[in-house]
Amino acid sequence: MAGDIREKEGTARTRPTLRTLAADTGFAVATVSRALAKDPKIAESTRQIVAEAAERLGYVPDRAAQRLRTGRTKVISLILDPHQEILGFTNELLAGLTGALAGTGYHLTVFPQVAGADSLAPVLHVVRNNLADGLIFSRTREDDSRVRFLLDRGVPFACHGRTTLSTRHPFVDFDNRDFAYNAAIRLADLGARSLCIILPPAEYTFAGHLHAGVHRAAEERGLSVTIPDRLSIDSPPETVRAWAEGLADVPDGFIFPGELTFLAATAGLKPRGLLRGRDYNAVVKVSSSLLGLIDPEVDCIYEDIQEAGRLLGDTLLKALAAEGGPGPEGVIYPPGVLTVK
Amino acid sequence: MAGDIREKEGTARTRPTLRTLAADTGFAVATVSRALAKDPKIAESTRQIVAEAAERLGYVPDRAAQRLRTGRTKVISLILDPHQEILGFTNELLAGLTGALAGTGYHLTVFPQVAGADSLAPVLHVVRNNLADGLIFSRTREDDSRVRFLLDRGVPFACHGRTTLSTRHPFVDFDNRDFAYNAAIRLADLGARSLCIILPPAEYTFAGHLHAGVHRAAEERGLSVTIPDRLSIDSPPETVRAWAEGLADVPDGFIFPGELTFLAATAGLKPRGLLRGRDYNAVVKVSSSLLGLIDPEVDCIYEDIQEAGRLLGDTLLKALAAEGGPGPEGVIYPPGVLTVK
């Protein structure tokens, strides 16, 4: 009954391995391995016996050994960029990501993107040292060196935001065009004639999308649009506030693609006696319920970052499963209406 | 000159291994391995030759092989809890952590703490499956099952916050007592006679610290202290606001250990016509510059979460290096003055 292969008896402290299972069931190690892999070449009865033993002994395959043998790491790397324009972004994204990865056997490692450094550096590091099977990153550019590199090397990835490259690749993106369009329409409905929107730095693809959305609405409704130069959603709040304090010809409609920018601008406008609802209106893209506490009256449109995380995880998993075949489609998730009254 | 061991010529695509270096230098694989490990038993001249070859060929050791052989994963796991009381907490903590870990060869993996589930579960998972060499977690309790378990198993860790267990263990904690004391003194200086502080749930150690700090100041200055029952810094903002709206005998001094709680309470008090500076004063513990935009006048004391992350990383690294010997001391980092006027 008992296996005849040498067993480390007494010391029940060692984790069970395939050898332990082999000894327990009487099958060879190879048989056990394939049985656990549900290989149809192994008799159903054998598979059941092995599965039972694995369960009973609490067998868990050794990741290091699997990784060494197969070359697959079962790891997904998230490149974390230091941008802070969205409060709680990291937390929400991670919640979504870990949710999507739960139960798949994939682990999530985090690599930082150093502030001033080349955005390709962490990606290069992960790929060169074979640290993960797939990557996730955000802040995608129109012509993104990371996307180019990964496509070239055939490394699976999913990015938050799109490129304008012709090659199809997996991505997850918020419908910023739709957001901007609806924000502008809303402002027009409130009587605005001249709009102002603070955009992300021009190299990011979603800058163009926001721009396009506003312009479409502006054309439809005959509005003017100002886009502040030398200012972006990445500008430090003090800069934004100073800008608002000195702003001449104050527009009567503002679109803020981020809570922080809105707060900073408001901090600059309020001391001038300019009141929202009377002198101007605003629509803000939010990803938290923060503004509901500060300024319950402001029009908000919601971007669900946790959902983005989930989608990024799912998309990357699909890409990993595709294995040479055509990868998954890009996914665009829509704005959620939070408090547009 | 060239090595005589079979070399995969032509295909320069494969990553160099110890074998590659052995072939290149003419030494045995074992020698190369120990040379790279700076083993003093290997001649200095040999070490130099090997180091040069490794550099030239771009050799990077294979983590899977190292891990399989040594049993060490070179991974640190962060258990991410879903609490959101501190805006940007996750982002700051990760920035600090990855900074501390950079260049050490340790990677950071993230495991989620599912909202309602047992806090021991993810720790158990990591330890049982040997997924990391050390753990980091936050929200430490007075009697923390995770700390007990890890101490018992001898697994290195560093936690954010202290326990009240008698066994010494590594931790990193903010000086909440000092914060609360100084906040209360500040309020007394502003003329407050009756204080109110919203605490974390009682099981967390820092609830006691905050409590102690306030009480010491209250005794010194002869103040009264109210601690709202059925309310904590984890209460949903709407609950806090509702509480503030219905509050009878409004105290003249508030201490808020979190930005969100402050905003929620303010949202409840303001509609009642209660004005800060006239009817009451407040001191808030902040971890971002958010309040500077919303309410530049409010007294803030700063907790540097990024620093906490750095310290957690450093402390855990020391614990890992201690290897059986006495682990590192706990670290308490002080409040930073941000905008106490």
Next chain:
DNA sequence: GAGAGATTTTGTAACGATTTAAAAAGCCAT
């Protein structure tokens, strides 16, 4: 120039999984 002792290098065996090719077993008709 032989032997002792220290220094330096090396061959081999793991670590725990997967995979290839080959062996063993089962089945059936002749």
Next chain:
DNA sequence: ATGGCTTTTTAAATCGTTACAAAATCTCTC
């Protein structure tokens, strides 16, 4: 039984690294 199938199991090699014990080389001293 025997040969010819198919189904099932197995032995052995491999991934890249480290550790143990033994071999090789060098350095002195007499």
